[in-house]
Amino acid sequence: MQFEFSTAGRIIFGPGVSAQIPDLVAGFGPRAFLVLGGTPERFAHILDQLTSRTITWQSFSVTGEPTTLMVQAATAAARAAMSQVVLAIGGGSVLDTGKAVAALLTNAGDLFDYLEVVGKGRPLRKAAAPCIAVPTTAGTGAEVTYNAVLGVPDQHVKVSIRSHLMLPRWAVVDPILTHSMPPGLTASTGLDALTQLIEAFVSNKANPLTDGVCREGLQRAGRSLRRAFQDGRDANAREDMSLASLFSGMALANAKLGAVHGFAGPLGGQTLAPHGVICGKLLPYVVQANVRALQDRAADSPALARFDEVGRILTGRSTARASDAVAWIEELCTTLGLPGLRRYGLSEADFPTVAAKAKNASSMKGNPVELNDEELVNILRQAID
Numbered sequence: 001m002q003f004e005f006s007t008a009g010r011i012i013f014g015p016g017v018s019a020q021i022p023d024l025v026a027g028f029g030p031r032a033f034l035v036l037g038g039t040p041e042r043f044a045h046i047l048d049q050l051t052s053r054t055i056t057w058q059s060f061s062v063t064g065e066p067t068t069l070m071v072q073a074a075t076a077a078a079r080a081a082m083s084q085v086v087l088a089i090g091g092g093s094v095l096d097t098g099k100a101v102a103a104l105l106t107n108a109g110d111l112f113d114y115l116e117v118v119g120k121g122r123p124l125r126k127a128a129a130p131c132i133a134v135p136t137t138a139g140t141g142a143e144v145t146y147n148a149v150l151g152v153p154d155q156h157v158k159v160s161i162r163s164h165l166m167l168p169r170w171a172v173v174d175p176i177l178t179h180s181m182p183p184g185l186t187a188s189t190g191l192d193a194l195t196q197l198i199e200a201f202v203s204n205k206a207n208p209l210t211d212g213v214c215r216e217g218l219q220r221a222g223r224s225l226r227r228a229f230q231d232g233r234d235a236n237a238r239e240d241m242s243l244a245s246l247f248s249g250m251a252l253a254n255a256k257l258g259a260v261h262g263f264a265g266p267l268g269g270q271t272l273a274p275h276g277v278i279c280g281k282l283l284p285y286v287v288q289a290n291v292r293a294l295q296d297r298a299a300d301s302p303a304l305a306r307f308d309e310v311g312r313i314l315t316g317r318s319t320a321r322a323s324d325a326v327a328w329i330e331e332l333c334t335t336l337g338l339p340g341l342r343r344y345g346l347s348e349a350d351f352p353t354v355a356a357k358a359k360n361a362s363s364m365k366g367n368p369v370e371l372n373d374e375e376l377v378n379i380l381r382q383a384i385d
C-alpha cells in the first residue's frame, strides 16, 4: 500500500479560537490582504484589532461564488498593496478566493496561466503567500484543500487552480462563526460535507488515513446535521458539523470524490444553483445509482461493503445495509427540503450535455463504478424538481 496525505500547515479548532486571528496575522508581517464575504461588518472587531496591532490591511468582498474575474481583481489589489499574508474569513467562496490570491501573490503572471482545463494549466513554482483560512460555513472543508474552484463566466464552467503549494498555512475552525447560518444554508452546506465524506469513503482512491477521518466525520454529520438545521443555536451540533466539514476537506484532498462532484462542475457553471444545493439534491440519487450499478455489474467490489458501512454509521444500526444508507439520506434530504435544480435554470434539454461533461470530469474518476449515460441522465431527472 502506498499513499500520501497533505493538509493545512496547522489547524486550530474550537469555539472561540478565532480570537487568535489578529496574532496569527501579525506573525506574518504588517501588510495583510483580507478576503471577506458579503457582510464584512460582521468581522469589524477583528479588523479593529488588526489596526491596533499596526497591521495595514486592504479588504476584498466576495459576493456569490467566486469567478476568475473576481480573483483577477482581488489579485491586482493584493499585489498593488504588496500584501504579505492573506486572511480569508467566510464560506468556501471566500476561502477559495483567498487561496487563489495567495498563490498569485508569489507566482507571477495571470490566473489563466495556472487554471486547469480552460487555462494553460502550468504548475505553480513558488509556495503561495501565507494564507489563514477561517470557515464560517460548515460544508466545504476548503480550509484544508489545495484547490480553488472558480467560475469562468463566458464559458459557463467551474474549474480549479490546484497545487499542493496552495494549502493554507493555518486553518482556524471556530464553530461559533457558523451559528449565524440560517436553516437553508445549514442544510445545503451540511449536505456538501456529508457528500464529500461519503464520496471520499467509497472512492477508489481512499486510503486508511482518509477512511478514519471519513468514519469520524460521518458519525458527527449523521447525528448532528438535522439538529443544526432544526436549532442553529445547538452548539454541540454546530461543533460536530464544523468537524465533519473539516474532515470532509481532509478526505477529499487526499482520496478524491465521485459522481456528485463530477456533476457539480458542469451544473455549477451552467446554472445558478449554489454548490451545496447541487450536492444535496444529487446525493441520494447518486448513492442509489452507485449501489444498484455495483450490485448489477461489480458485486464483488469492496465499495459495496463501504456503502453498507455508511448505512451502519448513519443509521446507528449494526445490521444496516447500503439500501438503508440510501433510505436514510433520502429521508434526511426530505426533512431539509432543498429546492429542485429547475429553480436555478436546469431544464430537461440540458441533460445530455451535462451528463456528457460530468462523465469526463476529473471527480468522476474517483467514483467506485462507471455510470452509463442512462444512469447519469436518470440522476438529473430525479434531482430537477
Ligand code: NAD
Pocket: 037, 038, 039, 064, 065, 066, 090, 091, 092, 093, 094, 096, 136, 137, 138, 139, 140, 141, 142, 145, 146, 147, 148, 149, 177, 178, 179, 180, 181, 182, 185, 189, 192, 249, 275, 276
Ligand atoms: P458560500 O461561501 O458561497 O456562501 C454562501 C452564502 O452564505 C453567502 O451569501 C455567504 O455570505 C453566506 N454565509 C457564509 N457564512 C455565513 C454565516 N456564518 N452566517 C450567515 N451567512 C453566511 O458557500 P459555501 O457552500 O461555503 O461555499 C461554496 C463554494 O465553495 C463553491 O464555489 C464551491 O465550488 C466551493 N468549494 C470548494 C471546495 C474546495 O475544496 N476548494 C470544496 C467544496 C466547495
